[in-house]
Amino acid sequence: MRHVAVIGSGPAGYYSAEALQKAFGDEVRIDMIDRLPVPYGLIRFGVAPDHQSIKAVSRRYEKVALSGNVRFVGNVTVGRDVTVAELQGLYDAIILATGAPDDRxxxxxxxxxxxxxxxxxxxxxxxxxxxxxxxxxxxxxxxxxxxxxxxxxxxxxxxxxxxxxxxxxxxxxxxxxxxxxxxxxxxxxxxxxxxxxxxxxxxxxxxxxxxxxxxxxxxxxxxxxxxxxxxxxxxxxxxxxxxxxxxxxxxxxxxxxxxxxxxxxxxxxxxxxxxxxxxxxxxxxxxxxxxxxxxxxxxxxxxxxxxCIGYQTPPIEGVPYEHGRGRFANSDGVIGEGLYAVGWARRGPTGTIGTNRPDGFEVAETIAATLGPGDSGKEGGSGLDRLLGARRVDVVTFQDWQKIEAAEAARAREGSPREKFVQIAEMLGVRSGA
Incomplete structure (x- = not known):
């Protein structure tokens, strides 16, 4: 069994997870780690609210998220709650799909x-x-x-x-x-x-x-x-x-x-x-x-x-970074041994949502060719759970997100598909029934 951590649950992250499933079949476990309690990144927070047809791509990502070998690990900030070095000790490969959320x-x-x-x-x-x-x-x-x-x-x-x-x-x-x-x-x-x-x-x-x-x-x-x-x-x-x-x-x-x-x-x-x-x-x-x-x-x-002059990827401690380009330093998506980048974190803020798909598949193929079949003995998700539990990190699962999503739909004004919660405490409260 191989274990891969994908940092970021936007389009680049989900396309990467989908590609990993195709490359490894059932012999991979994928944890999608996001600093927010809700998934989909750019789809939820970047696509214009009056472009609902574009947002509908999240249904494709949902299918991936509900697969038996993919987990959403929300409300976890890499660099604060867990370091890249610690993740490297737990997973066979790490894919940075953090996007470019910061303004130039x-x-x-x-x-x-x-x-x-x-x-x-x-x-x-x-x-x-x-x-x-x-x-x-x-x-x-x-x-x-x-x-x-x-x-x-x-x-x-x-x-x-x-x-x-x-x-x-x-x-x-x-x-x-x-x-x-x-x-x-x-x-x-x-x-x-x-x-x-x-x-x-x-x-x-x-x-x-x-x-x-x-x-x-x-x-x-x-x-x-x-x-x-x-x-x-x-x-x-x-x-x-x-x-x-x-x-x-x-x-x-x-x-x-x-x-x-x-x-x-x-x-x-x-x-x-x-x-x-x-x-x-x-x-x-x-x-x-x-x-x-x-x-x-x-x-x-x-x-x-x-x-509106462009975006940049925020640096993460321990990851090589190109300050002039606002992205992680990489060669064809490879940052270093076991460490990869996709989407805007790899290329900078260029292209459309669909442009991220080839990135994910290219990196997944590279990981598959590098690792090959087998089992490294790394803990993967169980090790992450143990570490986050010891640090009392309040982790949000995809099932928790579905509760948040249902509550947003229930509180929508007439004619709107949802009324988003805009505070993390509100999201966590819905999940716990508070």
Whole structure:
């Protein structure tokens, strides 16, 4: 019997567990360790609450979780409750699937002013992440700026623009639903350093902005290259740019405007004790498509700035780390003997949810080829249970999670699939019946 610990229970973790099952059959026991009492990581806390079809992939992960050789070990923090070195003594292999939950910092003057929020924090706030439930972003302002030209920036702009009715069917948490319903924001700037042909926005997500009831997207066609140049783009990008061109012809007759600022580089944030404006420098593209400043500056009046400039994986003591890339140091997913990384912890924050699946299968094949059949004599889960029990760690099982999930469904507002608990103590209380 082989024993493998997977640290993290998001998409990368579950794809890895699924791959290990296929590689080893019944001759493997897999413990999925997560610092939170609830599984699914990015699916629960990262995917936008109005994208329920994407969240449905959790049903695939549930099938894996309910397998006889997979355990969910929740509410356990590696590095605090148990060290990597201790896990290496208990398991034949360890897979780090921790994702990239931390924001990259916006390193410009004024970025520490109240009103500047990272996308991980803001998305976590409206998705009910326990660490960000008390964020209280300033929504009593007319202007907001979203820095970034990827799908996360689109999610943030869309969520800021929706009416309460448009959240029917979503699982946006109650505190965010109420705050957004009372929002005073009327103009949302979406800023990118480069132009329309360099965005990282997918067609479906971009197209949604053209169908909002109270908000309209706005672009300046002067920022675009000749329309014939669109033919040089790959099909998905071409569809995205077509959406942007269509936005230019939409009547600007709604309460809110989502304004795309291309060739715009944030250089400073100003305000007396809080965010009041964002200073932006216009850019141009070099021959190799890098953006460089032109020296021309303008200011955007705003009281909220959401920085969507990327994520990074938090280091873990004893694990080699690439600080410049915000990920664990690895070669094709191999960190060292018996230690592996998958997903964003391996690659950095790139790709879609499905991109994590090949990572998991590649690493599982590497582990199978390295270990081969047999039994190392390591304790695996029983040793972990003994260690955590001695330290009085309050472990949450998958069956406990199912109780939490059922309670969330029971308390949902009309039209919503669930009302998430946003405090760990509430989750643990439901599990124990308190």
């Amino acid at each position: 910092t916006l390193d410009i003057p004024g970025s520490d002013l109240p009103g500047v929020v990272g996308s991980a924090a803001f998305v976590g706030w409206y998705n009910g992440h326990p660490e960000f439930a008390d964020l209280e972003p300033p929504l009593d302002v007319e202007g907001a700026a979203v820095i970034g030209n990827g799908n996360v920036a689109l999610d943030v702009a869309r969520i800021l623009s929706k009416t309460p009715v448009e959240f029917v069917g979503s699982d946006i948490v109650a505190h965010a639903f109420e705050a957004l319903g009372n929002s005073s924001i009327r103009r949302i700037h979406v800023l990118g350093r480069r132009g329309p042909h360099q965005i990282a926005m997918t067609p479906k997500e971009l197209g949604e902005l053209g169908h909002l009831s109270d908000a309209v997207p706005s672009v300046d066609l002067a920022d675009f290259p000749p329309e014939g140049d669109d033919a040089l783009l790959e099909p998905g990008m071409r569809k995205s740019v077509t959406h942007l061109r269509v936005f230019a012809s939409l009547p600007q007759d709604k309460k809110k405007v989502i304004e795309f600022d291309f060739f715009a580089m944030p250089v400073a944030i100003e305000g007396e004790g809080k965010v009041e404006r964002l200073v932006v420098e216009r850019t141009r593209l070099t021959e190799d498509l890098r953006s460089v400043g032109t020296g021309e500056r303008y200011a955007i009046d705003c009281g909220l700035i959401v920085s």
